[in-house]
Amino acid sequence: MAHSEHHKERNSLAGLLERNVEVHAQKCYQCGKCSAGCPVAEEMDLPPSMVMRLLQTEEAANDEKILRSHSIWLCVTCEMCLSRCPMEIDIPSMMDFLRQRSRSEKKVHKKARNIIAFHKSFLNSIKWTGRLYELGLILDYKRQSLNLTQDISLAPKMISRGKLHLFPGIIKGKAQVARIFKKTSI
Ligand code: SF4
Numbered sequence: 463m464a465h466s467e468h469h470k471e472r473n474s475l476a477g478l479l480e481r482n483v484e485v486h487a488q489k490c491y492q493c494g495k496c497s498a499g500c501p502v503a504e505e506m507d508l509p510p511s512m513v514m515r516l517l518q519t520e521e522a523a524n525d526e527k528i529l530r531s532h533s534i535w536l537c538v539t540c541e542m543c544l545s546r547c548p549m550e551i552d553i554p555s556m557m558d559f560l561r562q563r564s565r566s567e568k569k570v571h572k573k574a575r576n577i578i579a580f581h582k583s584f585l586n587s588i589k590w591t592g593r594l595y596e597l598g599l600i601l602d603y604k605r606q607s608l609n610l611t612q613d614i615s616l617a618p619k620m621i622s623r624g625k626l627h628l629f630p631g632i633i634k635g636k637a638q639v640a641r642i643f644k645k646t647s648i
């Protein structure tokens with residue numbers, strides 16, 4: 463029986479992550495360094511080390527909790543967790559996979575709709591200016607999310623942390639950027 467168990471394809475999220483992005487949740491020993499270094503952990507319902515813990519159980523209810531979480535949408539792919547993890551677990555790739563899965567299974571957290579609009583605005587901004595024109599990004603975000611009266615929770619924080627600048631700039635590689643968008647037809 464142990465033999466057949468071994469060969470059974472695991473359809474848990476942990477199994478899918480192993481096969482698709484080579485992330486092995488079982489390697490995590492819960493040192494907590496990823497969550498301690500994550501710049502958005504405070505706003506997360508499930509900080510990265512907690513996501514790892516839930517994955518390890520391979521229980522459907524926990525997988526569901528992960529796919530419906532707000533956390534996977536708050537991750538900004540900064541790679542701080544990856545650089546701190548003693549087991550070199552690629553959490554940013556994992557988060558990316560989980561976001562795709564969450565969308566395909568229609569389990570996107572309610573609050574994440576605005577974040578998806580923000581991502582679209584981000585891509586539009588790069589498409590039109592060759593780089594991020596942050597003020598344009600915020601206005602486009604407001605339009606995309608139809609969130610014209612309510613304040614954005616993320617953007618003001620990013621401005622105060624110096625991550626967003628309020629003046630546009632055009633990079634030299636604009637033509638290349640345009641070609642990339644044409645090729646990938648975003
Ligand atoms: S990549 Fe995501 S999970 Fe990792 S530290 Fe950055 S924001 Fe946090």
Ligand code: SF4
Pocket residue numbers: 489490491492493494495496497510511514543546547548549550551
């Ligand atoms: S840093 Fe790595 S080993 Fe430590 S809790 Fe995070 S994923 Fe697990």
